[in-house]
Amino acid sequence: MMRITSLLCPVRxxxxxxxxxxxxxxxxxxxxxxxxxxxxxxxxxxxxxRCPVCSGQVLAGSEASIAIDMKKLIRAKIKSGSSNExxxxxxxxxxxDDIAQIPPKNEQTFLLWYGPYILMFGLVxxxxxxxxxxx
Numbered sequence: 001m002m003r004i005t006s007l008l009c010p011v012r013x014x015x016x017x018x019x020x021x022x023x024x025x026x027x028x029x030x031x032x033x034x035x036x037x038x039x040x041x042x043x044x045x046x047x048x049x050r051c052p053v054c055s056g057q058v059l060a061g062s063e064a065s066i067a068i069d070m071k072k073l074i075r076a077k078i079k080s081g082s083s084n085e086x087x088x089x090x091x092x093x094x095x096x097d098d099i100a101q102i103p104p105k106n107e108q109t110f111l112l113w114y115g116p117y118i119l120m121f122g123l124v125x126x127x128x129x130x131x132x133x134x135x
Contacts, residue, residue: 033079034078034079038075038078041078041084042071042074042075042078043060044084045074045078045084045088046058046059046060046071046074047059047060047101048088048100048101048102049070049074049088049099049101050098050099050100050101051066051067052066052095052099053066053067054067058101059071074087088102092104
């Protein structure tokens with residue numbers, strides 16, 4: 001009797017190994033639950049949202065544990081139907097305005113957004129007025 005069980009041990013071990021391999025190789029397939037458009041949105045958001053613990057690095061280039069969790073959260077929110085703006089606002093509410101590469105449009109960042117246009121318009125107006133006033 002002892003001999004039969006000792007012969008079955010390697011068979012059981014190999015069966016367990018096969019099932020473990022099948023499970024491990026099927027994980028990436030199970031994790032791929034986003035459509036192509038949703039995956040592109042996730043990649044875009046990962047390039048404009050910064051990692052809170054890395055110095056100036058975006059989520060796409062960070063391997064910190066919080067960055068990995070944030071990537072998972074982005075994918076979950078996309079899957080649940082949240083828009084890009086809603087996801088960015090969610091992270092801004094938690095981590096502040098510096099979490100996004102794109103600053104918000106508000107009274108504090110008015111000159112950042114519209115200053116170049118105001119400056120360009122002022123220079124064009126200056127040169128046009130100067131040309132007409134020159135004798």
